[in-house]
Ligand code: FES
């Protein structure tokens with residue numbers, strides 16, 4: 009029983025611009041591959057049923073939930089995680105800056121997923137309305153902020169982008 | 172004001188610091204944010220240790236069952252499995268956890284794994300340690316447990332009937348605590364009132380604030396030193412230590428607790444000590460560090476839930492002018508299967524006996540019971556929100572039944588602004604407030620007149636408009652002496668927190684505190700007050716992130732819970748910063764050849780007030796004390812450490828066990844919320860059209876952080892009122908045990924929340940602040956009030972905190988059925 013799913017496959021995946029050619033067990037979720045295999049701990053786990061969005065990453069330009077995908081399915085994909093944003097270890101990109109200015113986070117557990125969500129939203133729709141922002145955020149649960157300041161932060165980031 | 176015996180009932184006046192102002196009161200951006208925004212936070216699941224194993228718990232599928240046998244042999248035979256631990260072993264290795272209840276409930280034998288019997292679905296019965304999380308899970312499936320299912324009881328009142336199965340034989344019944352709280356003379360009031368309003372039953376449902384990060388820990392029992400290291404997200408570590416230590420024979424000096432970033436707590440992470448105990452025993456047995464990350468399913472079935480409470484036979488005496496004299500009620504609180512913070516909930520509610528009102532006569536016959544459900548823990552607004560919801564329901568029902576305007580009735584009965592400090596019937600002191608002004612403000616925010624016009628215009632459209640009001644209190648800074656009201660033998664009283672502020676070798680200002688924040692921004696606000704006192708900028712103040720028992724400082728009450736950081740945590744930081752300031756001034760005066768009174772601190776310098784050019788930077792002070800000691804005059808060398816600790820201690824006395832009177836909390840933040848909702852006549856679906864919150868919490872240290880807490884608490888209340896409810900079937904199976912079906916409120920469920928501004932400084936705290944963040948559950952009252960306002964004439968009263976579409980549909984239909992409405996009025 010314990011050996012079931014232990015088959016190993018080699019996958020080629022680019023994460024934050026760095027190519028990896030790695031053997032992964034067939035059963036390993038993409039989220040565990042990112043967190044455990046690559047050691048990128050900014051991608052979080054909140055539910056493992058695809059409901060909370062804490063594990064959100066960008067895969068080939070699309071926001072996905074990494075708990076809903078096996079690592080082997082990411083073979084050949086380009087993945088961006090929260091670690092790719094901002095300049096160097098200290099820099100914040102404009103979306104992150106807006107979250108800081110507008111108190112768009114409290115405990116910060118949902119934050120990486122939500123920031124990546126905002127990034128893909130603003131790439132597709134640079135000037136979303138409040139309703140559009142709320143619709144886009146629906147799959148990312150935040151238990152701390154009541155969403156008000158997250159919406160404000162994204163509105164501010166959109167505004168800053170337009171300048 | 173004085174008690175019948177003539178003693179003064181207030182606290183001594185507190186001298187408030189004059190130094191606060193340059194940074195306190197400003198919305199300084201948070202120090203925590205950079206690391207969290209960049210994914211550089213350190214949450215418990217981000218930690219690892221060399222040789223660690225991964226843990227999986229085997230859990231009971233039954234809500235009540237005798238454990239006939241547990242066979243781990245097949246599991247242990249799997250390569251890569253390091254160890255297992257069963258309830259049977261725990262029965263030998265652990266003393267039952269300390270119980271706060273008096274006997275007989277205090278006889279309860281609670282262990283970290285089920286011993287002999289499982290009492291709720293999901294209760295851990297064994298655990299497995301293996302080289303990977305996946306293997307631990309697979310191998311756990313090979314643990315063979317034979318159960319003999321027993322009769323189940325899930326109803327918090329039926330459980331005390333003689334035919335109900337008894338959960339804990341050693342107690343002999345399912346009563347966890349019973350007591351009568353009787354203040355004033357409610358019999359007299361009921362006899363002399365012009366009207367008596369009787370409400371049959373109100374029910375406060377079971378939910379949890381479900382932090383987004385589940386519980387987890389990395390635990391290592393070091394065989395060499397015997398020290399057990401708990402890296403976890405427990406939010407009240409010294410409370411956890413009090414349970415773990417005696418249970419497995421560890422002194423506090425042999426337990427090291429730490430956490431950096433915690434992904435939300437809301438009280439639910441206080442009772443994780445049972446899991447920490449199991450992990451410690453497993454680590455000792457395996458001789459390895461053990462790591463456990465709870466799954467969401469595990470979190471929902473078996474971490475902790477909020478208290479469920481049913482109110483029966485409510486009687487409310489009302490005078491013809493609308494004055495409500497008080498009420499009497501029988502309350503049944505359902506604690507679930509074990510008492511892990513309970514029965515403290517049986518007294519905590521009495522911090523707010525009359526709510527925001529001048530009720531003088533209150534009798535609560537309070538029973539706490541045990542059922543085959545997940546044990547409860549102190550969820551945000553703990554125990555007070557149930558009682559405050561009852562009171563707001565009473566006020567709305569009285570208004571409706573006796574044809575009073577809801578707004579006017581509230582204003583008439585509220586504690587009035589000029590009456591503060593106000594003594595409640597049980598001797599609590601409300602520090603400050605202005606509830607009528609808050610009500611005016613919140614009604615303006617939702618455009619009350621406009622909403623009433625919309626309500627009229629909507630008649631007959633199939634969309635009913637309702638307007639709701641909720642007024643509540645967030646009592647903060649507990650007097651732990653109230654525990655003696657439930658058990659006179661308990662050794663706790665008062666409260667406190669510790670902080671150290673020091674000047675480091677190169678002039679850095681470093682702060683450590685005994686708190687364990689979960690997103691409340693302690694690093695930022697502590698830096699603000701420190702900067703004010705030391706005359707520097709918050710950027711120059713390094714507040715060490717998170718809790719660390721060994722490296723930081725602590726007292727027995729340390730942790731982050733119960734709306735108190737702004738008072739206890741910052742009180743400690745301010746005291747320590749003042750001490751450090753005194754030392755810096757002393758050294759500076761000596762170096763500048765001046766009197767201490769001639770010295771000021773500004774911009775990170777010690778200087779002569781009369782001649783700012785004569786200045787020494789902090790590094791100069793530190794270098795002299797730490798590295799140039801031969802030049803330091805002896806009397807300074809002996810008295811200055813630049814490492815200053817202070818323990819803030821609120822001025823509490825011990826409450827009285829017999830009369831159940833005392834000063835139970837220091838501060839009373841208040842909330843008045845209002846909502847406009849639309850109820851679909853056809854489906855019962857409720858949509859919030861407008862929502863406003865006016866929260867008052869004394870002087871604010873960081874208004875943006877305060878507003879964020881208001882948003883968060885409001886969202887929890889709205890979520891619970893409309894979307895979130897734990898549903899058990901009669902067999903004790905939790906029916907919604909993932910985020911698929913336990914619907915944590917999303918960005919589409921929580922509306923925009925307007926917030927108002929009002930500030931009534933507390934006269935009892937060193938900075939005029941009041942603890943806040945729990946929020947009093949105002950949305951639960953507000954939404955119930957709004958739904959009731961939308962219902963057709965003759966409908967049943969809103970009787971539950973949770974009003975999903977199905978329940979509202981029934982309420983809508985109840986008008987036509989013309990059956991009992993759950994309320995009755997007797998007038999003289
Ligand atoms: S962990 Fe992937 S959606 Fe929650």
Ligand code: FES
Nearest residue numbers: 114118150151152
């Ligand atoms: S900030 Fe805590 S979950 Fe969003």
